Amino acid sequence: MKPTSRIILVTVVAAAVWAGAEAPRAQTTPSDPRGYVCYRAAVPIRVDGRLDEAAWRNAPWTDDFVDIEGDAKPRPALRTRAKMLWDDTYFYIGAELVEPHLWATLTQHDAVIFHDNDFEIFIDPNGDNHEYYEFEINALGTTWDLLLPRPYKDGGQPVNSWEIPGMKAAVHLDGTLNDARDIDRSWSVELAFPWSVLGELARRPAPPGEGDQWRVNFSRVEWPLEISGGTYRKAASATDANWVWSPQHVVDMHRPETWGYVQFSTGRPGSVPFEPDASLPARRWLHQVYYAERAYRQAHGRWAATLEELQVPGPANGALGAATLNVADSLFQASVELRLPGRTAQRWNIRQDALVWPDE
Numbered sequence: 516m517k518p519t520s521r522i523i524l525v526t527v528v529a530a531a532v533w534a535g536a537e538a539p540r541a542q543t544t545p546s547d548p549r550g551y552v553c554y555r556a557a558v559p560i561r562v563d564g565r566l567d568e569a570a571w572r573n574a575p576w577t578d579d580f581v582d583i584e585g586d587a588k589p590r591p592a593l594r595t596r597a598k599m600l601w602d603d604t605y606f607y608i609g610a611e612l613v614e615p616h617l618w619a620t621l622t623q624h625d626a627v628i629f630h631d632n633d634f635e636i637f638i639d640p641n642g643d644n645h646e647y648y649e650f651e652i653n654a655l656g657t658t659w660d661l662l663l664p665r666p667y668k669d670g671g672q673p674v675n676s677w678e679i680p681g682m683k684a685a686v687h688l689d690g691t692l693n694d695a696r697d698i699d700r701s702w703s704v705e706l707a708f709p710w711s712v713l714g715e716l717a718r719r720p721a722p723p724g725e726g727d728q729w730r731v732n733f734s735r736v737e738w739p740l741e742i743s744g745g746t747y748r749k750a751a752s753a754t755d756a757n758w759v760w761s762p763q764h765v766v767d768m769h770r771p772e773t774w775g776y777v778q779f780s781t782g783r784p785g786s787v788p789f790e791p792d793a794s795l796p797a798r799r800w801l802h803q804v805y806y807a808e809r810a811y812r813q814a815h816g817r818w819a820a821t822l823e824e825l826q827v828p829g830p831a832n833g834a835l836g837a838a839t840l841n842v843a844d845s846l847f848q849a850s851v852e853l854r855l856p857g858r859t860a861q862r863w864n865i866r867q868d869a870l871v872w873p874d875e
Contacts, residue, residue, distance in 0.1 A: 546586075547791070547795065548792075549577065549760055549775035549776070550776045550778065550791065551575070551577055551777050551778065552778050552788075552789050553599040553600065553601055553777050553778065554601075554781075555600070555601055555779075556602045557569075557570060559604070559605075560705070562684070562705050563705065564685035564703055564704065564705045565687045565705070566705060570600055571598060571600070573785075574598040574599065574609075575598065575784065576597070577597045577598070577733075577775075578760065580733070580758040580759055580760055581758065581759065582757070583757035583759045583762065583765075583768070584762065584764060584766065585762030585763075586762075587764070591756065591758040593612070593613045593614060593737065593758075594612075595611070595612050595613070595634075595735045595758055596610070597609065597733050599731075602722075603710070603722055604707075604711075605683075605708060605709055606707070606708045607705075607707050608705075608706045608733075609706075610703065610704040611703050612634060612701055612704070612735060613700070614632070614700070614701055615700070616699060616740055616747060617688055617690045617691065617694075617699040618631070618692070618740060619631045619632065619654040619655040619657070619692065619693070620655075620693075622657050624657065624658055624659070625658075625659050625660070625661075625675055626657065626659060628657060629651060629736045631653040631654075631655075632654065632735075632736060633652060633735070634651070634653075634704050634733070634734075635651045635734040635736065635768070636648075636649070636651075636706070636731070636733055637732045637733070638650075638729065638730070639729070639731075639771045639774060640714075640716070640721065641717060641718050642728075642771070643871055643872055644665070644666065644772060644869045645868075645869075646663075646664060646716040646718075647771055648660070648661075648662055648663075648677075649661050649663060650706070652684060652706075654686055654692055655686075656684065660677060660678060661673045661674060661675050661677055662674040662677035662716070663769065665869065665870070666769040666869060667767075667769050668767070668869075669867075669868040670868065671769070679708065679709065680712060681712065682709060684706050684707075685704075685705045685706075686702055688702050689702065695742040695745050695746055696745045710722045723779040724779070726780070727778070728776045728777065728792065729776075729777050730771055730775070730777075731774060731775055731776075732760055732761050732768065732773075733759060733760040734758070734759045734768050735757070736755050736757060737757075737758065738755050738756075739754075739756075760775055761774055772798060772802050772869075776789070776791075778790060793834075793853075793855055794853060794863060794873070796832040796835055797851050797853040798863065800830050800832070800835060801849055801863060801864070802869075804822070804827050804840065804865065805867075807819075807825050808825060808849075811824075818847045818867070819840075820840075821840060822840050834853060834854055834855060835852065836851070836853075836854050837851070838850065838851040838852070839851075845867070846866065847866065847867050848864055848865070849864065850862050850863065850864045850865075851863055853873075861873050861874060862874040
């Protein structure tokens with residue numbers, strides 16, 4: 516089982532649009548999103564799929580991935596974890612996926628990669644739930660990159676023509692691909708996302724400044740396989756498993772409000788504490804209103820006009836103040852005041868398509 520590396524460079528392709536949507540479902544968030552401090556790489560990273568350079572060795576691992584539904588489901592059977600680094604040019608992501616059966620079939624760029632086992636990245640630079648990036652890669656190094664103006668549940672139509680000029684991507688296989696006669700060990704992924712592209716819709720500095728936080732999540736799709744004649748095939752009526760870094764609490768990766776927080780730092784690896792998002796109480800309460808309104812409209816054909824009609828309790832967190840709900844035909848906007856010690860009170864808002872933002 517000789518380890519092998521496959522390296523691909525992403526290039527621009529012709530424009531196309533792939534459309535899809537998903538109906539909203541109830542949302543609960545019993546745990547805080549994960550947090551990670553991403554340290555600056557002292558030297559540029561050689562992207563070859565191997566996470567063996569000194570910079571990677573010094574970078575911390577994320578928590579092991581869990582089921583997409585969190586504690587509602589058993590822990591994954593196979594370990595997955597990731598690391599992150601950055602410099603002035605790239606946002607680097609490395610991942611290690613334990614895998615006894617290395618298998619991949621798709622070779623065309625922008626194919627629906629999650630029909631194979633894959634690794635996926637989701638990035639929302641400013642945490643407003645809109646204009647976020649998705650990237651998928653399989654063990655052949657085949658990639659799919661797309662831009663979501665807003666989530667599917669809010670009528671989002673993904674832009675499949677969106678590309679990442681200058682991106683570097685590689686996979687390293689510790690085993691033999693598509694050979695069911697032996698037992699493999701793992702595959703690793705190494706990616707370098709140019710800030711010049713990630714910054715196009717970030718609406719904030721890219722590369723980020725010290726302490727800046729971006730919303731990021733990772734997903735691993737794993738299909739059950741059958742072995743026949745020394746080869747793999749998907750099991751009949753197969754259902755994929757979804758393992759993630761920050762649990763979604765619903766089988767839907769397109770809920771950016773539950774993605775993890777990546778905090779960028781120039782400090783020495785391991786020396787900087789992660790700072791929880793002070794706006795999280797406001798975000799949490801606003802999303803409670805948002806999901807309640809979605810359910811109310813589905814049941815009654817209209818938005819609830821008041822919080823009392825919606826039966827959503829007023830903010831109970833001590834950091835939150837006055838709340839309002841304004842409704843007009845097909846639109847609504849909920850707002851709540853966030854009061855933090857030593858800071859001027861700030862009003863946070865959410866509207867019917869899940870866009871969340873603070874007043875300036």
